[in-house]
Amino acid sequence: MNNLKKIGLSALAGSMALATSAQAFDAAVMVESQGIYSSAEGNQTDVAKNGKGIAVDTDIHFTGSGELDMGWTVSVSHVLDTTEAVTNSSTQMAVGMGSMGTVQFNMDGGAASNAIDDVLPKAYEESWDPGIGTASFHAFGSAVNKGSISYKTPSFELPFGVTLSAAADYDPNANAAQPSPAGVGDAASSGEAFVFKLAHESGLTLGGGEMTVGNSDAVRGETIATGYLLYKNGGLSLGYQEAYENAAITEKGTTTRGVDTESDGFAIAYSAGDLSFSYSETNETAQANGATAALEEEEFSAIQAAYNLGGMTIAASLYEADNLDGVAAKKYEETEISVSFAF
Secondary structure, eight states, X not given: OOOSSOSSOOOOEEEEEEEOSSOEEEEEEEEEEEEEEEEEEESSTTOTTXXXXXXXXXXXXXXXXXXXXXXXXXXXXXXXXXXXXXXXXXXXXXXXXXXXOEEEEEESSOOTGGGGSOOOOOSSSOTTTTXXXXXXXXXXXXXXXXXXXXXXXXXXXXXXXXXXXXXXXXXXXXXXSOSSTTOOOOTTOOEEEEEEEEEETTSEEEEEXXXXXXXXXXXXXXXXXXXXXXXXXXXXXXXXXXXXXXXXXXXXXXXXXXXXXXXXXXXXXXXXXXXXXXXXXXXXXXEOTTOSSOOOOXXXXXXXXXXXXXXXXXXXXXXXXXXXXXXXXXXXXXXXXXXXXXX
């Protein structure tokens, strides 16, 4: 996720140069660790995550980059997630071709489309981040983010101070990360996505994209689209984003569909030196399989603050949800305090 000031700090240490047959290759290792205290409460017994808890999440990042004789660049990034057991969290390998753009291979993350699932400015995390909802924002790009290839254009300078950039993703086995709570795709389903961004020198940015999943014998036509508008002036950041999901037909020759959803959200954030604040709201309306009427509109909100101490960051967030899961008057609240550092 792209944050106003991401709480996981990125300080690299232990850099070294490795000599190859013709080029120098720079490599680095970074360890990120985050301790979290959370307290959650819902007004119905089926609301998950009621109670209090403490957790520690540690990731180990391996990165490397180099330049080829022709002037192209190569880079690799590999993350190990050690929360419960050492697992492969994410891997990317990229070839930068100068004015011809960049080709990148992705495994468990890194797709260009997934980077804009929620671009609203924030001091900590998204308003739906506790995992209590099904907002379409976090579905965008997820289905082409498991084992995919991306192409990213260079930035093009347009008249009137505008810069254009775009990217495309392709995943031949898009079902590896399903974008819909109804379960979309199968082992033979492919997925593709396209995203663009127009940035003006005044601080105004317009962007969006579309992702399509499912062209197999079992599944046809899942589409998710999103668009956003951002503005930044000094420490002030404003954002608005919408997302639409047209769920797939899950059995060829029938009209059985998943869950169609519409989401929108806004956020305001302010950063003064090492101190950041933000407020955000996200709303979603869903219509289930064959239903004649939509469920109640889910409403998520978050008030957040973060303070950067140099080698460590302290953050706090208050999350609230109304009409959770589309059920009227179903409420949820969570308070979260985080301490994170990297070396």
